[in-house]
Amino acid sequence: MKRLLLVVAVVAVVAGACSSDTEPLIGLRVSSDSAVGDSRLLFAVNEVDGTRRGSPDEVVTVVASPLNEPNRSYESVADFTWIVEDSIGVYRATVPFDSAGLWQIDFSISTGEPTEPFLVDIQESPSSVAIGEPAPLVATRTLADTPIEDLTTDDDPVLSLYESSLDDVLQNGHQTVVLFATPAFCVSATCGPMLNQMKDLMPRAPDVNFVHIEVYEGFNEPGFVPDGDHLAPAVNEFGLLSEPWMFVMDDSGIVTARLEGVLVDGELEGILGLE
């Protein structure tokens, strides 16, 4: 009988050690370089042991409020999008960040599990080009002066993305989508998909300028190191801190959208008015 009790006790220890039922889910901010005027909040939901959660069936509602004004809050239901189908995804909430400082993000999930709030810092202005600002008129390398293999690390490039200099297309009276990404140096699942999503959408938007800018230059040179000395001039002109980043400009070259890291299904189509 004593041995049976011992077994029961050990089983209880094992079960207690392995269970995370009582641990709250945690939110991880994915967006960076957020500032007043932005409204796009990307975040992930994880269990405390790092296990990624989230699916279209796990509906997440967000309540965001400035830390110093807890009574002023905005509630929204977050969209979910897969990064890797049926495996890894993130949520996107729309929050009108209208003041600088720390914001507390409370969220609830339809499973009813407890959650832990997280903080995001909203800057007065972003490091990169802000919504409402004119995009920098920076000349970029094109097929006219550079072979395609030195323009992109994409192993299946669409040549039209490299035919025109950014400064030219920003002044031709059409909307412009520019993507800063470096597929070959990306070691996760985010950079390639963003470029592929843009390539897939291009045939549906023939009047829109699409440009891909590789983040680094000289990547085929012997001894190349992806450091600050090799950043493409446009990366510096746009003030990028990370990549991939996509910017959308209106027909006057004014930034209308800043999209970091992940495109939610239908997001770019909506911005371009293709829906």
Add this chain to the structure above:
Amino acid sequence: MVRITSWTVVAIALWGVAATGCASGNELADNQVSGIVTEVTGDLTGVESFVILDNDGNSHLLRPAPGLLFYGGPLIHLRDHVTTGQRVTVTFESSASGEMTAVLIEHEAS
């Protein structure tokens, strides 16, 4: 003389499971930490520090060794791992003050 019965064997086996834990089946050296990336401080020109949330829910602040790359790519790509939640294993050196300097970053072996 101690008699070993089947109950004793079961109890010892379960105790072993409890003692080794159940969060990860991978063996880590004393100078390694494994988990998800939760924060990255830096930009495309360099990363100052990053935070790993290990499988037990503990956070570790690490600073990269000078010139450290991530599979030949820039360290800022650790931000992508915040997005994807893909786990990494970091081999580090500890200073006398307890500061952890990352000398190797790899995807966690599955």
